[in-house]
Every structure is written in C-alpha cells, then in structure tokens.
Amino acid sequence: MTPSPAGRAARGFGAPDFPWWLVALAALALGVALAIAFDPAYRQILSILSAGVVTTVLVTAMAFAGALALGLLVALAGRSRSRIARNAARFYVEVIRGVPVLVLLFWIAFAAMPLLVSAWNGIAAPLRVIGLAGELQVRDVSLLARAVIALVVAYSAFVAEIVRAGIEAVPQGQVEAAEALGLSRWQRMRHVVLPQAIRTVLPPLGNDLVAMVKDSSLVSVLGVADITQMGKVFAAGSFRFMETYSVVAYLYLLMTVTLSLGVRALERRLRARR
Template sequence: MTQHKQQDDPSDSDFPWWLVVTLLIGAWLGYRIVSDDLYTEVFGILVKGIGVTTFVTVTAFTLASALGLLLAAAVLSPWLVVRQCARFYIEIMRGIPMLVLLFYIAFVAAPGLVTLANALFGQWMDAPLRTRDFSLMWRAIAALTLGYSAFIAEVFRAGILSVGRGQSEAALSLGLTPFSRFRYVIFPQAFRTILPPLGNDFIAMIKDSALVSVLGVADITQLGKIYAAGSFRFMETYNIVAYIYLLVTIVLSLLLRRLESRLRQSQSQIDPGS
C-alpha cells in the first residue's frame, strides 16, 4: 500500500523578513514610549486596561472551550435530536457577527433573563433583580463565550474524528467505558490535531475582545478611545493600542508556530511513513 508523505510548507524555510520589519517598527514605538513624554503618558493609561482584556479573554475562552467540547460531543451523539439541536446552535452562532451578538446579549438577552427570573422566583427574593445588576463586562464575556463556543466545537469535532475508529474499537474490546475511552484513548490523540487551531482561536479572541469597548468595558481599546476623545491625540493613542495588541498576538503566534513544528516532528517520529 502506497504511503503518502506529508507535504512540507515552503514558507518554513523562508527567512522571516516580516518579523524583522515588525521588530524594527516595535523597537521604534518602544523607543518613543520611553523617550517621548506623550507616548509615555498614553502607555501608562492604556496599560491599565491590559488586566481587563486578559480577564475577559481568558475567562471567555475557558468557558467557550468547555461549552465547545460539550457541543462537539452532542454533534457526535448517537441520538438524532441531540445532534440536530447542537448543529442548530452551532450554525446560528457562527452566522451572527460578533458585534451583533454582543449587542443582543447585552441589551436583549440579559434584560429578558432578568425579567424571567423575577417572574419565576420574585416571590422568594428580598428584592427584584435589576438589569444593571448584571455587569456589562460579564455580558461581554457571555457573548464571547456563546459566539466562540460554536467555532471551538467544530475544532473539537474535527479533532475527534481524526482519530481512527479502530482506536475506539480496541478500547471497547478492553472493556473501557465511553468516558474512559474518550479520556484515555481518543482525546490524547485528538489533542495533537486540536491544539494548533485552538491556539488560533485564542489569538482571534484576544483581538475580538476589543469589541467589548462598545459596551463601555474599560479594556485597552476603551481607555484609548476615551483618552483620544479628550486629548485629540488620535495618532499617538491608537499607535500604542495597536502596539500592545500586536505585541501580544505576534508573540503568541510565534509560540504557536513553534508548537506546531514540534508536534509535526514528534508525529513524524511516531509514524515515519506519514
């Protein structure tokens, strides 16, 4: 039987001129931040939003990954109703722009849930719930979680399906329960396939977290918008905003590329004929 060797990516052997140019631009902006009082002031203000951006991104991504794994399991369920319900959710969420979803969750779903909770449990509450009790930051986290869970579910589904059926059948012959088969046999093998696109989704969420500024959440973008509106220093402010996001995403992208390369090398050592 003929074995097909995986085709190498020609860009892997290219000298990273793009990275050199990026580093030069980053070094220039870094010098301006240190040497220019205005840039120093803007950076000092915007850096306060890094904590909010990090919290929103990490929390939403963790919740989205957990929900995405459940959705992937539902799509692969033997029950038709469960599969169709999961597929309905995934297709709907993937079809709604993230900005629209943020507005919908913040100004439609959240007030609706508060009204429903008061109607169902109001008689047992000391005081009725108010929409403002549900902070805008957590509404933004909920929107990012729901939106990204649909994309992450497809990543998990593809990774699980990449594991040969024979692996599951072998585990079944050993008497493992469905959960044990998934935990000890299927998921560890699928993880190699899942990790790179999952990392890409995390980087994408860092960038999409800037959208929470439309709800007034004090992240990097929102603080920059407020400062620029008050000082009319738009170029300096958004130079720093872009610098911070680029610094984070490029570092993560390089780490992800390194990880993908090591995964390919380890896979080729395990299966030299692949």
C-alpha cells in the first residue's frame, strides 16, 4: 500500500519542504571551493577578483540605499493629493520600468550626465564669478558615480511600486482611526501607515537587493572594476575563460544565495509574528 504524502513526510521520505536544491548547490559550491584550494590557477583568479568584490559590494550598497530613498519619495508622491505629483510619479515609474537597465546605464552615463553637468555649471555661474566654485567637466564625474546613479534610478521605480503596494495593504480602518484621533496626514503616514507597511515590503525589498547584486555586474560595461570587469580583463589576458568565469559565477552565487536565505528567514519570522 502506498503511504500517503503525510505519512512519507512524517517518516522523512519525500518531505516537500526539504531543500534538496540547497544540497545540490552546496555540493556545487564545495566543488569550486576544492578547486580553488588545490589548483594554483583558481587561487590566482580568486586573489585577483577579490578587489572586484569590494567594488561590487560598494556599488550595491550605495545604489540600493539611494534607490530606497528615491523610491520612497516617488511612492509618497504617487499617494499625494496633488494631481500633478501623482501623474509625475506614475510617468516616472512607467518610463523607468519600461527601459532595460543596461540601456538606462548607457543613457545616464553618456547622455544625461553631460546635460546635468551643463545645468550645474549654469546654476553655479555666480559662484564661479566670486571664486567659490570651478567649472565642472563631464570627465570629473567618475564612471563609478555614473553607474551608481543609473542603478539608483533604475531600481527606484521598482522600490516605489513595492512601497505603494505596502501602503495600500494597510487596512483603511486603521487610517480612519488615526484620522479620528486628530493626526495630520503626515502624522498618519509616519506613525501608522509606514510602520505597518514596512513589515509587508521588507521581503520583496530583499528580493530587489538580490537582483541588484546581479545587475551590478552591468557596470562592467563602463569599465568599473567590479567582479565581472576584473574577470573579463584577466580572462582576456590569460585565456583561462573556464576557470575565470567559474570563479566569477561562484562569487556571485555566494552573495546572492546568502542574501536569498536571509530573505527567506526574514519572511518566516514576519509570518510567525502575525
């Protein structure tokens, strides 16, 4: 007689929640780790790419922090009483989400940045007259800064949608109760809506952070010395493409899987508190 799914789960056979994928992933990671430990070529590649890890983490941290701040502002503008602010926020979200991140990266780095520099020079013209500021050149803005700005803009649209959904998930009765207590619109948002919305938006924001770690590899097209760029340069000079890109993938997997497991743990903890 075939045991029921519940019976198999109780005996440990075919338990649907057992993370076999994680076991397979751990085995794959162990294989690469052993290759790094015993193969001098892999150790050399890891040593070279370690500097790129710092750049990748720095780009991700700065871009995600900026995207959180800008996305929150866009989400609040989308909830504004002003029709102009609401439409401007919706226009921003739809345009940014409709453009590929790579295209946006090129556009901000090579099209928008010269315009921003020209605008800044026009605004700062009175300061240059009295010697308080010099003329800014496009080359003065590093490619790293341009890459971070592009990722901030790209992900702020997604963050804005996540925050908007989190705000709308707060029960309307709580907002009405806060209004009955005499709280202003800003006080309701600050003390009632946002604290509850944060619990809803944290897991999807964590998923966006994981996605940003991967998309940070796109900054390599600007010559930023992240993991991908360092790997590309080394592989082109040594012709060790298999070893180099295996280590590149290994490093990204370590970061993204660790973050993904953290997000899953956070989701379980938030569900347990409800």
